[in-house]
Amino acid sequence: MQDPKIFFHGAAGSVTGSCFLLEVADGRILIDCGMFQGSKSEKELNYRPFPFDPAKIDAVLLTHAHIDHSGLLPKLGKDGFSGPIYATRPTMELCAVMLQDSGHIQESEVRQLNRRNRRRSRETVEPIYTADDARMLMPQFVSVPYQQWRETVGGIKFRFWDAGHLLGSSSIEIEITLADGLRRLLFSGDVGTRYKLLEGLPQAPVDVDYLICESTYGDREREDYTQDARRNGLKKIVAKAHNPNGALLIPSFAVERTQEVLTDLVALMDDGSLPRAPIMIDSPLASRATEVFKAQMGELENAAAFMRALNAPNVRFTETAEQSKALDLVRGFHIIIAASGMCEAGRIRHRLRNWLWRPECTVLLVGFQAAGTLGRILQEGASVVRIQGDEIQVNATVIPFDAYSGHADASDLETWVVARRPIEKGVFLVHGEPQARSALAARLAKVLQVPITEPRLDDGYFLTKSGGRLVEAVSNGRLAPEQVGRPDWHNDFQNFVLDLSDRLNQAADQKRRALILRKVRRALESEYDVIEKENRNAVG
Numbered sequence: 001m002q003d004p005k006i007f008f009h010g011a012a013g014s015v016t017g018s019c020f021l022l023e024v025a026d027g028r029i030l031i032d033c034g035m036f037q038g039s040k041s042e043k044e045l046n047y048r049p050f051p052f053d054p055a056k057i058d059a060v061l062l063t064h065a066h067i068d069h070s071g072l073l074p075k076l077g078k079d080g081f082s083g084p085i086y087a088t089r090p091t092m093e094l095c096a097v098m099l100q101d102s103g104h105i106q107e108s109e110v111r112q113l114n115r116r117n118r119r120r121s122r123e124t125v126e127p128i129y130t131a132d133d134a135r136m137l138m139p140q141f142v143s144v145p146y147q148q149w150r151e152t153v154g155g156i157k158f159r160f161w162d163a164g165h166l167l168g169s170s171s172i173e174i175e176i177t178l179a180d181g182l183r184r185l186l187f188s189g190d191v192g193t194r195y196k197l198l199e200g201l202p203q204a205p206v207d208v209d210y211l212i213c214e215s216t217y218g219d220r221e222r223e224d225y226t227q228d229a230r231r232n233g234l235k236k237i238v239a240k241a242h243n244p245n246g247a248l249l250i251p252s253f254a255v256e257r258t259q260e261v262l263t264d265l266v267a268l269m270d271d272g273s274l275p276r277a278p279i280m281i282d283s284p285l286a287s288r289a290t291e292v293f294k295a296q297m298g299e300l301e302n303a304a305a306f307m308r309a310l311n312a313p314n315v316r317f318t319e320t321a322e323q324s325k326a327l328d329l330v331r332g333f334h335i336i337i338a339a340s341g342m343c344e345a346g347r348i349r350h351r352l353r354n355w356l357w358r359p360e361c362t363v364l365l366v367g368f369q370a371a372g373t374l375g376r377i378l379q380e381g382a383s384v385v386r387i388q389g390d391e392i393q394v395n396a397t398v399i400p401f402d403a404y405s406g407h408a409d410a411s412d413l414e415t416w417v418v419a420r421r422p423i424e425k426g427v428f429l430v431h432g433e434p435q436a437r438s439a440l441a442a443r444l445a446k447v448l449q450v451p452i453t454e455p456r457l458d459d460g461y462f463l464t465k466s467g468g469r470l471v472e473a474v475s476n477g478r479l480a481p482e483q484v485g486r487p488d489w490h491n492d493f494q495n496f497v498l499d500l501s502d503r504l505n506q507a508a509d510q511k512r513r514a515l516i517l518r519k520v521r522r523a524l525e526s527e528y529d530v531i532e533k534e535n536r537n538a539v540g
Contacts, residue, residue, distance in 0.1 A: 003462040004176050004183055005471060006212075008455040009051055010034055011431040013484035014042060015216050015370050016068040018431060020187065021052055024176055027154025028052075030060045031172060031187050031212075035071025035102070037344060039372030041483050046072065046128050051458055051478065055080030058153040062087040063189030064169035065094035065255065067102055074099055074129040077137040086150065088160055089143040090168025090296050094255055096138055097288040101254075103131035105345055146170070164192030164202035165406045166256050167296055171204045183463055188213040190431070191408040191416050195225050197260045198293075198300045202408070202416060209425040210463055213417060215432030216368060216407040218440025225403040231264050233403055235273050237364060238265070241397070242275070242333050246360030249396075251348045251375060253341035253367055254286035259293055259306060260404055261337060261366060266309035279315045282324055282338035282347045287317045328354055341367040343374035353387045361396035366404040371433060384502060391501060413440060418447055426451040426468045428461075434484075456481050 004024045010017030010032070017036035022029050036042040054076045062085055063069055073085065073095070087095070106127035114124040144150055149159045155177035160170035169192070174185040186208040192199050223229065241248045252258045258281060268274040281287065290310065297303045309315065318324045324347050327336060338348040352374075355361040369375035377385060378398045385392050408416060417427070427450060429437045441452045453468060455461070457479055460471035500520065507513040 003464045004178075005460055005462055006210075006428075007052075007458065007460040007471075008428070008430060009458055010036065011068075011214075012455045012457045012459065013432075013434055013437070013481060014038060015368065015431055015433060016042065017045065017072075018063070018069045019072070020212065020430075021057075022156075022174070022185075024154040024156060027058045027152070027156060028056055029152060029154075029156060030057055030076075032063055032069045032189075033060060033072045033076050034069040035067050037068060037342060037373065038370040039483075041479060042372070045478055046075075048478065050076070050079065053080070055082070057081050057083060059083045060085040061152075061158055061172050061174075061187075062091055062095075062170075063163065063172060063187065064166050065091045065098055066166060066190070066253070067098060069189070070095055070099065071102055072128070074103060074133040074137050077140065078129050078133050081140075083140070084142045084152075085137075085140050086142050086144050086152070086158070088146065088168040088170055090292065090299065091170070092138075092141045092143050092168075093292045093295070094166075094168060094289060095141065097285060097292065098255060099134035099137065100131045101285040101288070103127070103129055103134045107131065109345065161204045162200065162202065163189045163204075164196060164199045165190040166192075167198065167293060167299065169199075171202070173205050173208070180465055183210070183465075184208045185210045185212065185463070186420065188416075190214055190216070190406060191413060192406055193222075193225075193408050193412060195227065195230065196406065197227065197230075197263060197302055198256060198306065200301055204416070204420060206420055207422050207424075208420060209423075210428065210468065211417065211420060211423050211426075212428045212430060213413070214407070215413065215429045215437045215440040217405070217409040218413060218429070218432050218436040218443070219438075220409055220436070221411055222402055222405070222409045230403040231268055231273075233401060234261075234264055235268050237362070237399055237401060238268070238274055238335070241362035241364070242277075243360040244333060245331075246333055246358070246362070247330075247355055248333075248335045248362050248364060249348070249351050249355055250335065250337045250364045250366060251341055251343045251352075252286075252337050252339065254283045254339040255289045256293075256406065257341060257367055257404055258283065258286045258337050258339075259290060259309075262315065263302065263306050263309040265335065266312045266315065267305055269312075269314070270308070276314050278330070278332075278334040279312075280327055280330075280334065280336045281315070281317045282327060282336050282351065284319055285339055285346075286337070287319060290317075324350070327351070341375070342369050343378065349374070349387055353390060353392060356385070356387075356396045357393045359395045359397075363396050363398045365398065365400045366402075368402075368405060368407065369400075410440060410443060414443055414447065417444060421448075423448060423450055425463070425466070426453060428453045428455055428468070430455065434481075457484050 007021040010019035018032040018034040020031040036045045110127045157175045163169040163171045172187045176183040269276045339346040461468040
């Protein structure tokens with residue numbers, strides 16, 4: 001009898017690209033198939049072949065619709081996967097709009113990139129997948145209600161539990177029938193907080209053999225943001241940002257985060273806590289996702305407040321590119337909520353390009369910013385950034401505000417894990433940057449008596465009756481551990497270019513600038529000589 005195996009093909013040392021391959025004797029299933037975000041080194045993985053044969057995957061179990069969990073599903077289908085994708089009904093409906101939007105964005109960005117490539121005599125590229133690829137995938141979705149057992153291949157049964165993270169989000173309980181008994185697994189998905197506006201408390205079973213748990217906020221404690229505390233914090237930020245000639249820009253994930261922020265803003269304006277101001281939702285995806293939320297009103301907490309916000313007279317949704325461009329003409333203080341939440345794509349990049357250099361602008365970051373993203377760079381206090389090839393001075397005020405995060409913090413994660421006891425064989429920590437993951441591992445080691453493992457990208461483990469055991473034939477992974485969940489050389493290069501430009505601008509005169517450039521050129525020539533010598537020695 002062969003023990004089940006699990007491979008960590010994403011979200012292993014970083015918070016994106018969630019993808020776990022579960023192998024049994026008679027079947028192979030994926031839990032999630034998400035897109036990598038963050039540094040360019042990680043995003044390049046989206047273009048590479050999967051580290052498994054998509055045609056040999058029997059089924060996918062999907063925790064929720066966020067792109068870092070679902071975003072490579074169309075590529076999986078395009079590359080040969082033809083099996084079912086099991087998800088809750090709301091997750092399926094959100095994927096119908098989110099995956100097509102992802103395809104549209106890729107097509108648009110590739111068109112722009114190829115124009116630049118042709119001017120530079122470089123090869124053109126293809127999108128990872130198109131909107132049509134996403135549409136063709138949708139018939140493979142199968143909706144499954146919460147807490148109903150379903151059977152799939154190889155003696156594997158599963159059921160979904162409400163994770164409280166997003167409309168339709170799930171933790172997934174799995175039972176594998178083997179000759180020596182059952183193996184019970186629980187994949188946490190993303191675990192919600194206690195104070196989500198539109199979601200209830202996360203739910204999950206007890207008594208599992210193996211727990212695969214997220215660790216996004218494993219190294220931090222957030223304030224206990226009750227609704228009143230969250231709105232009071234938002235009120236102070238908006239009041240301080242209010243400038244007669246300014247704007248408040250809110251980069252926000254289009255699904256649920258936008259709807260939460262909008263609901264609170266309108267509530268504060270309705271009760272007189274804030275003066276009424278125009279609120280523009282500059283995201284076609286947010287418009288379509290909002291329709292899904294409206295159709296699922298019975299599943300939402302605070303549904304009445306949400307509907308009041310949608311019908312507020314000062315709220316506008318932009319749909320077309322022309323409507324979006326017209327926002328540059330708006331005068332007087334206004335609020336723009338635009339995707340993406342990490343400032344990596346979408347209309348928020350145009351808004352930032354137009355406003356970051358202005359001191360009358362405030363940028364409010366309301367979600368987790370992965371290492372290497374523009375949002376993280378702004379959050380860490382960059383004075384200059386590059387957007388769409390332009391160098392932009394950051395004179396705007398940048399404020400992180402994590403009250404709207406959909407992830408449990410360290411205390412909440414510990415409480416959630418402890419409530420799953422007994423955990424018989426071990427815990428694997430995923431979906432967290434290295435520091436966060438290690439901090440949560442140290443914390444859980446004090447309350448659990450089982451091994452706590454931090455798998456590397458592409459690591460595989462046998463799930464034996466006595467505990468997890470590393471697969472000896474595992475590869476070194478597509479990226480080295482130090483390249484995952486961290487800024488990469490592309491970020492370092494951009495910082496160097498910006499620093500060099502800044503030093504040149506600050507130089508007293510042309511003579512000083514020439515001296516700086518000579519020193520840089522001398523360093524480059526010295527490094528080139530070293531490389532040439534190494535190449536000659538290698539050939540010799």
